[in-house]
Amino acid sequence: MYHEDLPLSCPPQLSKDDQISNAYRRVDDKVATIGDFASQAAKGVEPLFPVDPCKWASCSLFLNKAQIVNISAKLPKPRSHSNYVAEMNIPASSGRWLAGKKGHIDFWMYGTFNPVAAIVKIEHLDDLQ
């Protein structure tokens, strides 16, 4: 049902399936691919440090454009490889998501959802700062 294999009890019960207007995701290039939406778990990255496995299997989205621009452009690790931000309109029945209190969303996509098709536009970080 989900795009990725998820741990037990994931997504959490508090998550919801609803549309997200104006969600933002960092992508590596001006033409996004499905790989830009893969979670760390899907990339095969094994965390040995304590992290919620359900969160590790999620795709990070943001509700605030300035916040994702600042994180992507100003923090050393994302700054080294992410140069673009995709704006998306995600319709209902695309997956389940859980919003934190500070603008970050954990998103678990359904297998039927194509995130690339939900992209409205992609902008270079240099044009957004």
Added chain:
Amino acid sequence: MKAQMPKRRRATFDATLVYMDEPLVMTLIAGKSRIIAVAVPAEGEGDGKFRFYATTVSTKDWAKYLGESVDLRYLFTFPDRRNAYLFDLNTMKNGTVIMTPFLDEAPEDFLPSPRFFASNHTEEYAHEERPADVARLLVDGDWELSEFGHFNQRYADIYSFSVALRNWEDPMAPLKLKQNLRRPFLDRPYQGGFSYVHLFNDLNDNVPINEQLSLDKIQYASPGYVDMSGKSDIFAELQEIITNFLERRRELVSVYNELWGYLHKNGYLKLSGDQYRTGDPSEKFILGKSRQLHQALKMGSFTTIEDLTEKNALVSAKVILSFYRRLNELTSFFAQGRVSF
């Protein structure tokens, strides 16, 4: 003597502050030290490491960062007394990690870019927040930039002095805060202007975050306004002190001149606080005039000033005189019609 090199250090995870697919900024505790760490690029493709560059942060700078007075880069670059480390998050066991000292100058690759503030955190982190009460002061007339800065400085001086007195009188205030409030009153010689500048700076530095004064908004026009954020009860107290000063200025000038003139004529202005002895023949006069000026200024309880100066009449007098001078400068802007409530 050989300089001691920083050692490897164990740190315990406290909280993730920024998360985007993985932790990017986190805070840890090493002994009594606060640590902040940022994820840095991998050395090679697929090395399996989650490298973080970390630095110790003073309590004061940590509060400033969370209060958005400084950005993240500042913590990694500006403070002189700090130790830097590297660690691999993948070596963390039971929430603890061993950090290796990083003695070289931090490469740009490891540093956050300027203007990354705590408002960009993705995770909640409990901390004291600045007060949200707003006081609006109306401004009018013509201003030089330096005058505007001077006005704000004097307003902040009187604000922080009032907060300090209240916190000293508060039986619930932490002991450490009280020690920090008393120290500037006792450590300075009070023989010249710098002691007073340092006193007010120190008091300002010791205003707890949840009582801090900050500039919220300025509309610079004629007329315009300045919105200050702070505590409403302190704003109300300042309004009363300023209004009182403007109404009783003639009387206040007279008492100030009497006290200052006496200290000047008898060489007490040049005498340091610790050279002045209890029982000095001048004590009765100095205390009497200080109490009179203090009362007329509506500075609260004279006992509080005596407590803070350990009943040193000369230091009490000099502190009250310095408060008067700052208030006189502040109220002059109101008297000129350039500022009003």
